[in-house]
Amino acid sequence: MFKQVTIIGFGLIGSSLARAMKQHALAGKIICADMSRDVCEKVLSLQLADEVTTDLAKGVKGSDLVILCVPVGAMSAVADKIAGSLEPGVIVSDVGSVKKEVIKSLAPRLPKKSHLVPAHPIAGTEHSGPEHGFAELFHHRWCIVTPLEDSELQPVEKIVKLWEACGSNIEIMNADHHDLVLGITSHLPHLIAYTIVGTATTLEEDLKGEVIKFSASGFRDFTRIAASDPVMWRDVFLNNKDAVLEVLQRFTEDLTALQKAIRKQDGDYLYQTFKKTRDIRRAIIQAGQAN
Numbered sequence: 672m673f674k675q676v677t678i679i680g681f682g683l684i685g686s687s688l689a690r691a692m693k694q695h696a697l698a699g700k701i702i703c704a705d706m707s708r709d710v711c712e713k714v715l716s717l718q719l720a721d722e723v724t725t726d727l728a729k730g731v732k733g734s735d736l737v738i739l740c741v742p743v744g745a746m747s748a749v750a751d752k753i754a755g756s757l758e759p760g761v762i763v764s765d766v767g768s769v770k771k772e773v774i775k776s777l778a779p780r781l782p783k784k785s786h787l788v789p790a791h792p793i794a795g796t797e798h799s800g801p802e803h804g805f806a807e808l809f810h811h812r813w814c815i816v817t818p819l820e821d822s823e824l825q826p827v828e829k830i831v832k833l834w835e836a837c838g839s840n841i842e843i844m845n846a847d848h849h850d851l852v853l854g855i856t857s858h859l860p861h862l863i864a865y866t867i868v869g870t871a872t873t874l875e876e877d878l879k880g881e882v883i884k885f886s887a888s889g890f891r892d893f894t895r896i897a898a899s900d901p902v903m904w905r906d907v908f909l910n911n912k913d914a915v916l917e918v919l920q921r922f923t924e925d926l927t928a929l930q931k932a933i934r935k936q937d938g939d940y941l942y943q944t945f946k947k948t949r950d951i952r953r954a955i956i957q958a959g960q961a962n
């Protein structure tokens with residue numbers, strides 16, 4: 672599908688993509704460009720790429736596809752480093768969890784003769800780094816592609832085909848809508864998990880010990896989400912500020928309503944709310960998105 676692909680940022684997502692591309696023979700050659708020497712050494716020893724380099728500009732030379740898999744806050748610095756070395760006609764894509772700010776960071780920095788096609792695979796784990804990636808990560812998961820208004824059709828189709836070949840289902844969306852939807856389904860739940868687990872860290876030592884001991888009663892599921900990469904999530908909240916604040920406002924109102932129902936002993940309100948949320952869980956299972 673591609674002659675030579677450079678993946679910049681070879682962590683969980685970048686390395687999973689490289690594994691999937693190898694498995695399905697989607698690239699003649701895969702280059703790992705990561706500013707971390709440690710990551711490059713791991714990639715070499717795991718044989719995940721044909722070449723590795725910490726020099727990002729050198730790493731993109733000769734590639735017909737470059738995919739940025741770095742934290743959202745690092746996108747503009749990476750674009751500045753590679754812009755002068757990109758081949759004419761190259762497709763530049765990314766996997767960032769936020770789209771509007773990433774497009775703002777990349778579009779003005781990339782050369783006119785390149786094609787920017789942003790995308791976001793809705794797949795991941797709480798682990799980071801190349802050793803935790805796996806080729807099947809994207810199987811039956813959605814990948815949202817957010818083309819720009821003036822994007823040419825052919826590069827968009829190529830990115831769609833790439834993700835389909837990695838096992839993803841594709842949805843095309845505009846970046847604003849993506850950021851609002853993901854604000855609800857991903858960013859808000861992470862913020863809540865960080866808050867709940869964060870509260871536990873401020874408890875007195877003996878109470879904290881009991882929280883860990885009896886964690887299976889609900890807390891444990893939040894700790895998995897709250898163990899997600901701190902750099903990645905710091906950047907998500909800083910770069911999807913408006914959408915997160917909007918959904919947080921709605922969440923706060925709903926929380927206050929539940930608080931009021933508990934105070935007023937309004938069992939019917941609590942029951943109806945919990946019944947509706949159980950239906951959502953069942954719909955997710957039916958859609959095959961539960962695991």
Ligand code: NAP
Nearest residue numbers: 680682683684706707740741742743745767768795799800
């Ligand atoms: P990760 O495992 O931490 O990998 C990020 C990699 O990028 C690391 O190797 C990191 O090196 C490297 N890096 C950081 N800044 C860089 C820079 N300026 N230049 C070159 N390399 C740089 O993170 P990830 O989970 O794969 O996430 C990568 C991207 O995917 C993020 O934009 C995230 O929003 C998006 N995403 C993540 C998930 C998920 O669940 N994890 C899901 C969908 C999309 P160091 O280790 O040395 O910092």
